[in-house]
Amino acid sequence: MLRNIPSPYLVLGIFILAFALRVYNLEIVPYPIGDEAMHIASARNYSERGYFGPDNWYHPPLKHILEYASLEVFGDSPSGWRMRNVIFGSATIAVLFLIAGQIVRNRAVALLSSLLLMLDPLHITFSRGTFEDIPATFFMLLGLYFGAVAPGDKRANLIVSGISLGLAISLRVYCASALLVVLGIRAFAPQRKSSAENFAWLLFLPVTVYVASFLPWFRRGYSLGEWLLMQRDAVTEMMKLKKESFIYMAGVAADLGSPPEWFVKFIAFAFRIGVEEGRELLVVYMNNPPVWMLILPAVAYMTYLGVRRREQCLLALAATFWAIYLPFLVTGRPLFLYSSIPLIPLGVLGIAVLADRYWHKAAKIALAGAVSWCIYLYPVSVGMNLPPTLYDALLNGITILR
């Protein structure tokens, strides 16, 4: 295993490259598209007055605070709206590289797997938007790294993991799966700190961060008891979401991808943002079957290896993947392609483990081919104006939402 923490310059270089790939042409859409208008308005409403709307109020509110920070620092502009995700999306690649460095022997495999996520079309597109799944995934991976993957058993790791997982849960509740996995791993790891210490830092810190994210809401006059009632109301409302709640998407829901389809078939849809020289300009959201079809078998292999070798790092990553994905498969409410965002880095890490195990000529060619394919898709992800013949076969017939 590559046990050394890689050079900080290499990690920084990966972040910079990912950032450059995501920030390119960020203002290509000069107005909010999809749910962006809702996210931007809610960022101001929540941070300035503790009011959740117009976004769905039952989601955790840290996304509004982070989005507001982006607006304040980078301005109320297309760049300002989207910079939060550009930064956290790029940082996700750097954390993925750190994790990969701990679970594979070959640095080349770690680098190539980072490239796979760096160039993943869906991760790029959402890193250029305002959906909170991007920063949630970053903090979840960071929490996993310090909680279950990083070498050594320092208290500082527990603290950083606890805070990171708290931030992740304050963005997306499904990240609680990662917290449960880290707690479980540590409970059964004899060489780690005592259970009481693990439990204290890894449970109370995330809860503290979660409660703190509601401080703007408390300023509206609410007490702690009313906060507990509000949490109950939020759970009640989320549990009652059904397909009918998304009636406005009824006509196109089938084209937006459901969890059983994410890793087995090509899914693509787009927003029309204009017409230029007789051609439609689109923002395309799509998965990447040549890579994604490897994810389920790769994560299954990572699970098997983790159990057989009792490798906590592998078990933590695999368990988090299944703990998020399996409930998605059985939930009654519709879930669209963007909900797969937290699974992509975990899946890519599974591919890294598989490639590392079978690192011979065929695997090298396959991995290099996958990266090349991702490079081919990059212009579509960032809306580059290229000859349409290059992508007609790929995009012909996809659902266009606007």
Added chain:
Amino acid sequence: MPLVPVALLVVLCLCANGLGTGSRKFADGTRIHEIKRPEEALLLWHKADVKGRTVLFFDNELAIYPLLQGSLLNRMEMLDKKKSLPGPANFVSLAAYDGIMRRAFIVVPDESWPDREKEAAYFPFVSRHNSAVRFTIEGTPIVITTLGNLPEISEKVLLYVNDEMLPDRHRAYVQNLIGARRADVVLVKRR
């Protein structure tokens, strides 16, 4: 077990609770105003500079569907970076948006309760329990109930009374609240 993370959580919870309850603003004394249109309530609440309050509505005209429609109207305006003009449909949700109202109780006559239950059944996210119907407007809780099932409210309230359809029992309760100085701003709607 290390006490630092536990202490951090306890301190934060105490601070959050104190921040919340300390943010509530009350008016001096008891002020009674007569209004003709529901949306005048918003103007008067702003004038009284009250914040984070419990509002008691004695008004059988307020119902789930129009309140949700008013909230939706406000939502649409927010997407265009605008604020809605107050009207009968949306003044309640605007009161929530402006931070005046943090929760509301709508007290209805006993005889109209069956209709309220029927209406609530249409909305899957509305909870029904013990002769009370609970739902939220962008997270702001609203409870529709009868006078006999109104919970004890220890703080001063904002009162909104529709005088045209007020049962005697409700009138006596309202007068008692005012007499006991448990309401600082009282709005009475009459045509």
